[in-house]
Amino acid sequence: xxxTDRHGExxxxxxxxxxxxxxxxxxxLGPSFPTPLRAAPKVEAEEVPGRYGKDVLVLLxxxxxxxxxxxxxxxxxxxxxxxxxxxxxxxRPVWVLRVYDVSGDKYDGKxxxxxxxxxxxxxxxxxxxxxxxxxxxxxxxGLLGPSGEFVAIARSNTVRTPRSSMSDVIDEKWADIRRGSxxxxxMYALSGGFELGKSSLELRDLMEQRLRxxxxxxxxxxxxxxxxxxxxxxxxxxxxxxELIVYGATEPDAKVxxxxxxxxxxxxxxFTLRFALPDGTQTIDAVASSADGKEKRTIIPxxxxxxxxxxxxxxxxxxx
Amino acid sequence: MTERGYLCLLLHAHLPxxxxxxxxxxxxxxxxxxxxxxxxIPLVHVFEKLHADGVPFRITMTLSPTLxxxxxxxxxxxxxxxxxxxxxxxxxxxIERTRWQxxxxxxxxxxxxxxxxxxxxxxxxxxxxLVAAFRRFEELGxxxxxxxxxxxxxxxxxxxxxxxxxxxxxxxxxxHERQLGRPARxxxxxxxxxxxxxxxxxxxxxxxxxxxxxxxxxxxxxRPRYGVYAPIVCPDTEVAAFGRDVESSKQxxxxxxxxxxxxxxxxxxxxxxxxxxxxxxxxxxxxLGIRKHTGxxxxxxxxxTDHKEPxxxxxxxxxxxxHAGNFMFNRQKQVEYLEGLMGRPPLIVAPYDAELFGxxxxxxxxxxxxxxxxxxxxxxxIIPITPSEYLERxxxxxxxxxxxxxxxxxGYAEVWLNGSNDWVYPHLYHAANRMVELARAHGNGAxxxxxxxxxxxxxxxxxxxxxxxxxxxxxxxxxxxxVRRTKSHIHRFQRLxxxxxxxxxxxxxxxDIESKDNLFPEIDYRVYA
Numbered sequence: 001x002x003x004t005d006r007h008g009e010x011x012x013x014x015x016x017x018x019x020x021x022x023x024x025x026x027x028x029l030g031p032s033f034p035t036p037l038r039a040a041p042k043v044e045a046e047e048v049p050g051r052y053g054k055d056v057l058v059l060l061x062x063x064x065x066x067x068x069x070x071x072x073x074x075x076x077x078x079x080x081x082x083x084x085x086x087x088x089x090x091x092r093p094v095w096v097l098r099v100y101d102v103s104g105d106k107y108d109g110k111x112x113x114x115x116x117x118x119x120x121x122x123x124x125x126x127x128x129x130x131x132x133x134x135x136x137x138x139x140x141x142g143l144l145g146p147s148g149e150f151v152a153i154a155r156s157n158t159v160r161t162p163r164s165s166m167s168d169v170i171d172e173k174w175a176d177i178r179r180g181s182x183x184x185x186x187m188y189a190l191s192g193g194f195e196l197g198k199s200s201l202e203l204r205d206l207m208e209q210r211l212r213x214x215x216x217x218x219x220x221x222x223x224x225x226x227x228x229x230x231x232x233x234x235x236x237x238x239x240x241x242x243e244l245i246v247y248g249a250t251e252p253d254a255k256v257x258x259x260x261x262x263x264x265x266x267x268x269x270x271f272t273l274r275f276a277l278p279d280g281t282q283t284i285d286a287v288a289s290s291a292d293g294k295e296k297r298t299i300i301p302x303x304x305x306x307x308x309x310x311x312x313x314x315x316x317x318x319x320x
Numbered sequence: 321m322t323e324r325g326y327l328c329l330l331l332h333a334h335l336p337x338x339x340x341x342x343x344x345x346x347x348x349x350x351x352x353x354x355x356x357x358x359x360x361i362p363l364v365h366v367f368e369k370l371h372a373d374g375v376p377f378r379i380t381m382t383l384s385p386t387l388x389x390x391x392x393x394x395x396x397x398x399x400x401x402x403x404x405x406x407x408x409x410x411x412x413x414x415i416e417r418t419r420w421q422x423x424x425x426x427x428x429x430x431x432x433x434x435x436x437x438x439x440x441x442x443x444x445x446x447x448x449x450l451v452a453a454f455r456r457f458e459e460l461g462x463x464x465x466x467x468x469x470x471x472x473x474x475x476x477x478x479x480x481x482x483x484x485x486x487x488x489x490x491x492x493x494x495x496h497e498r499q500l501g502r503p504a505r506x507x508x509x510x511x512x513x514x515x516x517x518x519x520x521x522x523x524x525x526x527x528x529x530x531x532x533x534x535x536x537x538x539x540x541x542x543r544p545r546y547g548v549y550a551p552i553v554c555p556d557t558e559v560a561a562f563g564r565d566v567e568s569s570k571q572x573x574x575x576x577x578x579x580x581x582x583x584x585x586x587x588x589x590x591x592x593x594x595x596x597x598x599x600x601x602x603x604x605x606x607x608l609g610i611r612k613h614t615g616x617x618x619x620x621x622x623x624x625t626d627h628k629e630p631x632x633x634x635x636x637x638x639x640x641x642x643h644a645g646n647f648m649f650n651r652q653k654q655v656e657y658l659e660g661l662m663g664r665p666p667l668i669v670a671p672y673d674a675e676l677f678g679x680x681x682x683x684x685x686x687x688x689x690x691x692x693x694x695x696x697x698x699x700x701x702i703i704p705i706t707p708s709e710y711l712e713r714x715x716x717x718x719x720x721x722x723x724x725x726x727x728x729x730x731g732y733a734e735v736w737l738n739g740s741n742d743w744v745y746p747h748l749y750h751a752a753n754r755m756v757e758l759a760r761a762h763g764n765g766a767x768x769x770x771x772x773x774x775x776x777x778x779x780x781x782x783x784x785x786x787x788x789x790x791x792x793x794x795x796x797x798x799x800x801x802x803v804r805r806t807k808s809h810i811h812r813f814q815r816l817x818x819x820x821x822x823x824x825x826x827x828x829x830x831x832d833i834e835s836k837d838n839l840f841p842e843i844d845y846r847v848y849a
Contacts, residue, residue, distance in 0.1 A: 063732035162724030192566025
């Protein structure tokens with residue numbers, strides 16, 4: 001497939017470097033400066049289907065006490081269902097999600113233990129349902145006529161909610177007859193059974209959020225606010241620091257030392273150094289030596305920085 | 321046998337597949353680059369040092385298939401080199417800039433040394449592919465690598481389309497064997513998301529064990545005799561489930577009590593990418609001028625204050641050693657007590673996200689190094705072990721059915737299923753079912769281009785299923801990116817599926833997305849048949 005991939009007539013993106021030639025794609029390994037600012041390539045909007053044209057009802061388990069249901073009903077199937085309802089009295093049928101508790105081994109599709117109805121509004125496409133732990137459920141979505149007649153349009157998969165506590169079943173083979181059930185309670189506590197579900201509130205979440213969050217691609221997500229969000233959240237603030245730029249020029253083949261350390265000259269013999277400038281005095285002795293070793297010139301700037309920080313002024317607006 | 325218990329330290333290394341050849345530079349690719357510099361390479365260095373000194377350490381490590389795919393991808397490898405070269409240049413400039421500030425100057429030297437060493441390890445020692453490093457330590461017997469879902473899909477929410485679960489596991493299992501040279505014996509279920517029955521898919525791939533969060537074991541039926549301190553075996557399948565120990569987790573994870581909050585440890589947030597003059601730092605941040613973390617950080621946590629003191633690596637290292645000693649001491653006490661209660665040596669399973677060590681907790685890799693040295697030379701109560709070794713040593717286990725669970729907030733699926741992200745599941749459901757239909761309609765002998773389109777459709781389905789997208793939507797961080805990724809993979813899947821159905825596959829389009837979403841080169845769509 002090499003070489004042919006970008007020639008399809010429907011590809012609207014600008015030509016890009018082939019991923020199979022990484023050296024080219026990376027723009028070379030020039031160590032000094034970033035790739036020049038260039039417009040991000042236009043990416044076609046990749047949307048998802050609004051509907052799939054199938055009659056489905058699906059249950060997902062969120063936790064021991066909540067299910068999630070989503071569905072799609074085709075207009076054809078809806079018309080059928082409406083037609084099959086007796087419409088005497090002119091009242092409109094209502095959408096209902098009928099949830100069956102089908103716990104137990106021998107559910108045959110008809111003998112549910114019990115069910116409850118949720119009345120939906122017309123525009124809902126999904127719903128969260130309150131249920132119980134360690135039970136099996138399935139559901140139907142359909143129309144409930146004014147006379148109480150229910151016409152199911154789609155039936156869901158069957159799900160089972162997880163347990164939310166220790167099982168009552170004790171395996172004889174592994175029972176500890178000396179200590180009885182108190183032993184299990186102690187093991188439960190020692191294993192951290194009373195702190196369940198806390199894990200993720202803590203460092204792990206912070207860490208994952210950090211790892212997956214801090215870097216947003218401006219090209220994609222229009223992330224572009226102040227980078228120093230963390231501080232901003234704490235109200236007014238002010239920081240200031242100083243750096244000193246020392247620059248000069250000499251013969252391109254000369255040797256220059258600043259404070260005893262060699263300085264790299266540009267091809268035209270100029271150089272620039274940049275230093276963080278703390279409070280205090282800096283004696284910046286700079287020495288240039290000619291290439292033939294016959295001449296030396298010295299320049300010594302002496303720089304003093306002193307920083308004063310007067311107390312902040314806060315206008316008292318009367319405590320409003 | 322003199323030991324009183326076992327410690328299984330597990331590092332879960334995973335990043336979502338982020339690779340954008342269509343851009344010159346893409347910020348989210350930095351997730352990988354930061355993790356390489358700050359976590360994976362420092363861990364490899366720790367392994368090397370421990371091995372050189374004859375320390376018998378054992379670490380179990382998830383290498384998620386998407387991470388393996390990125391680590392072995394030539395484009396990302398060369399972009400990593402570009403990234404580390406830039407960091408080295410920045411460190412060089414920092415060495416000069418901080419000349420009059422000795423406390424920062426020596427840190428600039430430290431970073432320069434770390435970055436050049438990273439470059440050396442990455443390029444010269446492991447030929448740009450860190451998978452080779454992990455493979456080496458597995459062959460040396462120190463590391464047990466395990467797999468994960470192919471793209472870290474949250475399996476319990478795939479329950480209505482069971483083939484989707486099989487796809488995640490089978491593709492992962494094959495990819496692991498292809499990359500590591502041996503089949504994975506265990507699996508880290510993505511987010512520890514477990515639902516009854518998943519073990520059947522594991523058994524079919526020859527996977528012998530998985531990990532669940534604490535309550536997955538504690539709420540098993542029947543009651544687990546040893547709590548989380550021994551694995552249980554699922555009925556009928558003989559696949560073992562190991563549970564996470566809360567106490568050892570908390571010592572490391574807890575934002576309040578955990579070791580990483582130590583005031584002498586390096587602060588994560590203060591970074592020269594945010595602190596320094598814009599014109600100076602501009603070549604090292606995003607090319608549109610967006611400031612970002614560079615990795616050069618000069619301060620320590622200091623306390624709950626905005627005023628941060630400069631970082632002191634020597635003191636921080638001492639603290640890491642103390643914390644390792646404290647961690648070991650607490651495990652000894654725990655093991656001693658549990659052994660008395662249980663009547664057999666307990667197994668303590670302590671899993672962590674690998675990226676915690678080094679990336680978030682800068683001194684984390686050194687903590688691990690100290691811990692394994694101390695375990696080897698300062699005590700005899702606890703033996704470091706991997707799950708496979710444990711199963712070899714203790715062949716008999718209680719049979720019990722683990723309970724549905726995850727290690728996310730509240731312990732179940734809510735992080736990945738709530739108002740912010742529930743819109744994705746209808747799309748994933750329909751795509752998974754359609755994948756099965758397509759795979760069944762095209763058995764052996766499909767024409768080459770159809771086979772390629774089907775394989776690419778399978779990749780798109782898997783990429784759309786990554787739990788990372790739902791997680792990001794929930795946590796509200798780079799939501800637009802996560803939404804875009806979900807939509808584009810669903811879109812590409814459906815477009816390919818339509819083309820296959822209509823027998824009108826556009827070779828240009830197919831080749832284009834093959835080159836973009838290029839992971840799992842040997843995927844076989846028939847896993848969905």
